Amino acid sequence: MKNREQRDLFPGALEMMVLRTLKRQPLHGYALAQHIKRTSNDLLQIEEGSLYPALQRLLKEELVKAEWGVSSTNRRVRIYKLTAKGAKHLEHEVSRFETMLEGITRVLARGES
């Protein structure tokens, strides 16, 4: 069993990826998990289970909303949608992340030369 600390890259990363994925299209939990895994080329080791506490956090903050529906495979699923507040939050988080990433990259690049 992995520790919770090892599960995320950094706090909030999972939430950011969830929001980004949902921005493209509303998805239910399982599809969301598969999508993130697939898109990251399985580079990120994410326990599927850890998705759910993250989703609950986003629900509580009202960054996403959920509705019960039927999936393409004809299952009763709960489909998550990005809210306006969520979209704004994502934008903010992404730009913060990019700034941070740029900073880190520069330092790392400088170190190499």
Add this chain to the structure above:
Amino acid sequence: MNWLKRMFARRRIYGELSEEIREHLEEKVEELVANGMPRKEAAAAARREFGNVTLAEEDGREVWRWPRVENMIEDVRYGLRVLRKSPGFTAIAVLTLGLGIGANTAIFSVVNAVLFRPLPFRDPGRLVVVWHTPPQKSFPGVTKFVVSPANYLDWRGQNHVFEQMSAVGFRRFNLTGVGQPESVEGRAVSADFFSVLGVQPVLGRGFLEEEDQPERGNALVISYDFWQTHFGGSKDVLGSQIKLDDKSYEVVGVAPVKFDFPYQAKLWVPLAWTEKEQAVRGNHGYIVIARLKPEIEMKKAQSEMDTISARLAQQYPADDAGWGAVVLGLNLQMFQQVGPALLVLFGAVGFVLLIACANVANLTLAKALGRRKEIAVRRALGASRARVISLVLTETILISVIGGALALLLAHFVIEAIADFIGPQLPLAVQIGLDGWVLSFTLTISILTGFIAGLAPSWHLTKTNLNESLKQGLGKTDADSSGGRARSVFVAAEVAVSLVLLIGAGLMIRTLYLLRNANSGMDARNVLTVTLGISSEKYATVAQQNGFFNHVLQQIRALPGVEFASAVDSLPLQGGSIQPVAVEGQPVVPMADQPEVPVRLIAPGYLRVMRIPLKQGRDITEADNANARPVILVSESFARRFWPNENPIGKHVKLTFLPGEASEVVGVVGDVRLNGLSITEPVQSVYHVMAQNPETTFMRLAVRTGVPPASLTSAVTEAIHRVDADEPVVGVQTMEAVVDESIAQNRLNMILLSAFAGLALVLASIGIYGVQAYVVRQRTREVGIRVAMGAQAAEVFRLIIAQGLRLATTGIVIGLAASFSLTRLMASQLYGLSATDPWTFIGVSIVLLMVALAACFIPARRATRIDPVVALRYE
């Protein structure tokens, strides 16, 4: 409200979350099966990919909670469930802590009432008592002394540090005119007494300045209780006339409820000193209280009083040389009365609580070891260590809080008993009871106790290796022995602490025994005493007064069952008059430099009644009357001090306070402990004769009887009333009761300390029993093997007993070491033995060892009955 809606919505949210997770897993399985994986494998793979299902769900739920609060509530509910499931454990643990906390609550409520609560006066921090400090030459060791009228008036007139200063004198009045004649405790006070304290009468007023004059001093303030008992609380009381010592007083005020300052006063009258009384400088008898001016520090007041005292000593060397003054806070006075004894008791109950804690920790640990599997499962499912610790702590805190509730109930009953004992020793009525402070104290120590009791068990539980714990049932593990070690440490500590308490109690018991059997110099058995005061209005001349007392004594001597009767002004053990004397053969010095000795006034036959031995010369007789030359008796140590190598008979002593010529010593008598049983320094005293005293209005009659003394109470009372039906007869007491009263404080301390030590002993033996019982259970297999290999029952028995004794001995050794240093703290309360009295130390250790042995007995017996066949199959 948003959060309120959320609370109600939660059940739905949790349901949806579980459903969603279930769907997720199913979808995964379906997909894997569709890809050709067998269903069973697929289910496992899906779970592996998902991770910890329960934890994900828990974490998901937690998002919606106030985690701390709700975890706590959940823990409490869980804890209550666990406690309900094991009622035996719960009852013992609650009772144990209830007793421990109850003892602490009771003692704290006294400490709180006596030491912490502000006095019920206006701005009590500025109230002080000003005492004389007597010359050490005449009063060795005495640091506080009452004040003479003239000095008080000078202090009052000359100081710049006190707002007001009031003198209080102790009086006993014969009350007639309302109901039965009786004798009441009264105080004569200066007019500003009530305003110094800032106390407002509930009815009427305090005294006016003009009432504090010799001709006008017939105003009277009565206590609230007196008002209720004598006037039925009627508002018409103001203006009523009351006769005190045959003088008429008018009621002008009623004091507030509970106000009885100082020392259980029932009424107050103005001092109303005559000019002659105001001039008295060498005879001390008043308590002086004062209120500091704002901004004036205690130190400043002290230095001002030093200056004034020095000036007075110079001005009146005959009376004031060597007499200083000391300013002490009134609240400090309260503390000094009972503080030291209270602190010993507070320490004792603290120890009892520690033992209770150790016991509950032990019980919890024993129970918790049985729950190791449950805890291990919890940990395996992802519960953090902190979470498990908090679970166990919640349980012990629950126990101790319930125990705390029980404690309040217990304390409620104990407090009344303590209050009855301690009340009369305080200068002021205090309300000892369960107030807000006591309640918060109890709650605080309850929680703290539960925390301390739960700390070790929870620590042990969570540090155990998960794998080992899950394997429990396969035999012993390391964790068992380490838990066992902790339990052994607890038990040894319990034994040590109980030993300290038992030794403390043992010392007190021996003290009381030694005091009770101390040679006081007189024989208290078969003596009845009666307090008799007469009015100096009705019996104005000394002839009339003596006539009355002699007549009464004759009547009593004639009663059947009476061997003899006599009288004295103050009974032995109760203190009394101390006066300066001029002794023949000593240099002539002013009064201030004269030696001060106890002086007693006696009627003929006093020695015979009290069985005080006559060592030399003769006793006083009826012939030593007002017309004969004055004679006195002196005590052996008096004679030895002043005439070490001479015959004391025929020497002369002048009682400075008495008019007339010096008295001739006609006899030497044994020393008597006049000031209390525990004061062993020989009392150098003087006895002079009632018939030769200028005024006698108050005597204690002493009657030696051939029958049980109390049975003569009514006969003696009737005899007195045959002489004068108006004189109140009070304080009819056997001399043995007087002795008991003089050591009441020692007895109370002894009883309380013994009770607490007894409690400690019971708790410690429960602790030893618990550990041994547990050890036997743990070693069942081992014992089974031993028996199977041919070990005899006696060997098994010895095995278990030996282990128990090892614990007890360790505890006793530690306890002895601790006692050596701790009992010194109570040295001031001991009599006739040292704080490290070897007999007590050895005796108590043996008793404790015996009790430990008894506690090991049942588990050891059980071990001998172990059937090897069953034992080897055990678990």
